[in-house]
Amino acid sequence: MSPLLEFYDIFVGSFDLFLEGLWITFKLSIASLLIAFVIGLFIAILKISNIKILQWIADAYIWIVRGTPLVVQIFILFYGLTDIFLIPMFWAGVAGLAFHSGAYIAEIIRGTIQSIDKGQREAGRSLGMTSGMTMRRIILPQAFRRAVPSLGNQFIIGIKDSSLVSFIGMQDLFGVASSMGSNTFNYLPYFITVAIYYLFIVLILTLIVNKIEKKLAQSD
């Protein structure tokens, strides 16, 4: 049997298992990125606040995330949350990924908020809008538009990083590939298969982000 035909058999034969892994990767990525976005927005606002202690909290969080490997963060949160708080493994994985992406998203949002011309804030304030209203109605909508390309990129990184939850035993896409590989002692075809799944997901996400960018560019 030719290697190509053998790969085809493995690819098709493992489809159902990978589909389950894909579903876990999908749920994990969506949940963790949504939570990371909320964390990121919150931390970004702490960072641009004029209150030293809040800035310090944000800096400490970003320092911890950037200063430790993601896999270490996932293990600490996994053992911490599942042993002490008895939280299910899935949500421990979500927490680990969200904790990590949140810091990068915070930096993206902070950067775009600060890139908005200060005249926008002054225009809002001069019309009698409160600072919160100005942030919510004037600054953030523009900052988010500007953040779309970087956020899209960060979401792609987040999806690929979600493969690290296989180290705590989750059967996501990568988890399926490594178990299948070690069950059959035939690693290469399963890792190539899983690479194809990731490429496919990232391709779809890239197309969506491009579409959003184009749409936003039209209204500018």
Place this chain on the structure above:
Amino acid sequence: MSEVREMIRVDKLNKSFGDLHVLKDIDMTVKESDVVVLVGASGSGKSTLLRCLNFLEIKNSGTITIESEKVEKETHNLNKIREKVGMVFQHFNLFPHKTVLGNVIEAPIQVKGLSRQQAEKEGKEMLDKVGLGDKYNVYPSTLSGGQKQRVAIARALAMKPDVMLFDEPTSALDPELVGEVLATMKELAVEGMTMVVVTHEMGFAREVGDWVVYMHDGKIVETGKPSDLFDHPQEERTKAFLSSIL
């Protein structure tokens, strides 16, 4: 002569940025329906004075009285004061993510709590007034500078302010677009709007201004009716300034 209401009164106003003393003991009064034009070289403090009047800059000392109320940052809701004192900026500062009408109705809805329907009705009236009745639904990026500034004026007017502040409203415009903005401002002045205008347009100051205030180095050097100040300046500084620009 009947007593005209004082809209703005400034007493011994001082403002510094760090070590830089930008406004030095400024005294100024703006009465209802007055058009006061602030002139002077760049860096003389005229824009800072204007920005102090709606509290975009907070004074270091002195008092600012708006409609007979002494306004302090600590005791007053500055947002309420800013509703009464509209501002037009040199660089327009329109909201690029909102349509022209969206720009105009934003604050009436958010701040005054008008219904969208009511705000749109009034907003359209304001835009018609500044000659942009055909531009309700376009985005600011499609407009010329002069049109943008007229939207900005309509946006400020939509809050129904008692006083309008203009911070070099034509300085960022191509020369051929200056006229349309000045014409809109002149119309407002004729209607009796109280205005404080920072500008380099001496023709406008002479024609529309009731009072001209010449500032130099953070101080008011001379105040007078346009004909007096431009034709018979009393101070050497004023004479030097006028001969440098005319």
